[in-house]
Amino acid sequence: MSKFAQFKEIGKKIVCVGRNYREHAAELNNPVPSKPMLFLKPTSAYISEGDAIKIPKGCTDLNHEVELGVVIGATAKDVSITEAMNYVAGYALGLDMTARDWQAVAKSKGHPWSVAKGFDTSCPISKFVEKEKIPDPNNLDLWLKVNGEMRQSGNTKDMIFPVEHLISFASQCFTLEPGDLILTGTPAGVSKLNSGDVIQAGLANIIQVQFLVQ
Numbered sequence: 001m002s003k004f005a006q007f008k009e010i011g012k013k014i015v016c017v018g019r020n021y022r023e024h025a026a027e028l029n030n031p032v033p034s035k036p037m038l039f040l041k042p043t044s045a046y047i048s049e050g051d052a053i054k055i056p057k058g059c060t061d062l063n064h065e066v067e068l069g070v071v072i073g074a075t076a077k078d079v080s081i082t083e084a085m086n087y088v089a090g091y092a093l094g095l096d097m098t099a100r101d102w103q104a105v106a107k108s109k110g111h112p113w114s115v116a117k118g119f120d121t122s123c124p125i126s127k128f129v130e131k132e133k134i135p136d137p138n139n140l141d142l143w144l145k146v147n148g149e150m151r152q153s154g155n156t157k158d159m160i161f162p163v164e165h166l167i168s169f170a171s172q173c174f175t176l177e178p179g180d181l182i183l184t185g186t187p188a189g190v191s192k193l194n195s196g197d198v199i200q201a202g203l204a205n206i207i208q209v210q211f212l213v214q
């Protein structure tokens with residue numbers, strides 16, 4: 001049993017990784033990064049099952065991004081790749097909801113992505129998954145359906161930077177604290193959502209979530 005077996009609190013800062021799958025970078029005509037590309041969402045972005053995803057006012061292209069979330073269990077600062085997994089309490093499925101139209105404008109102007117990625121309800125999250133339930137987070141199927149139709153189906157073995165590398169890198173940028181969530185990037189297949197759509201997503205057959213888009 002992990003030393004964080006009792007730890008189930010997700011809810012602190014959200015560190016997101018962008019372009020961590022080659023096919024997703026390609027579908028958006030983005031270059032593949034040579035080191036992890038990080039951005040943040042505010043804690044006001046979190047919602048859990050039973051809450052609806054709200055299309056932010058003025059957004060015309062809300063996209064889903066299914067991602068493996070890594071939940072930090074102990075303060076991590078400048079940790080090495082080899083010790084990184086000792087700081088993991090567990091996992092969660094996270095959706096990195098993205099206002100793609102706003103992100104495109106921000107990208108074209110060299111502006112930050114905060115508004116396109118950090119609006120209220122932009123981080124739907126599953127319940128906490130114990131570390132032991134995912135023995136190899138770098139070989140895990142993740143999938144997402146919209147109205148019953150499969151849109152994203154990937155495996156974390158295709159991540160450019162594996163989980164331990166992401167934790168080590170992020171801990172050099174920010175002090176990681178218990179309850180922080182690292183969203184590890186999305187595989188290909190992101191697409192536009194409409195009001196009334198129902199999203200179902202899962203990490204293999206370990207955990208599933210369902211969210212309504214409003």
Ligand SMILES: CC(=O)CC(=O)C(=O)O
Pocket residue numbers: 016017018019020021024028030065096098184185186
């Ligand atoms: C282009 C993106 O929105 C980057 C991102 O969030 C990802 O998961 O990749």
Ligand SMILES: [Mg+2]
Pocket residue numbers: 016017018065067096185186
């Ligand atoms: Mg993402």
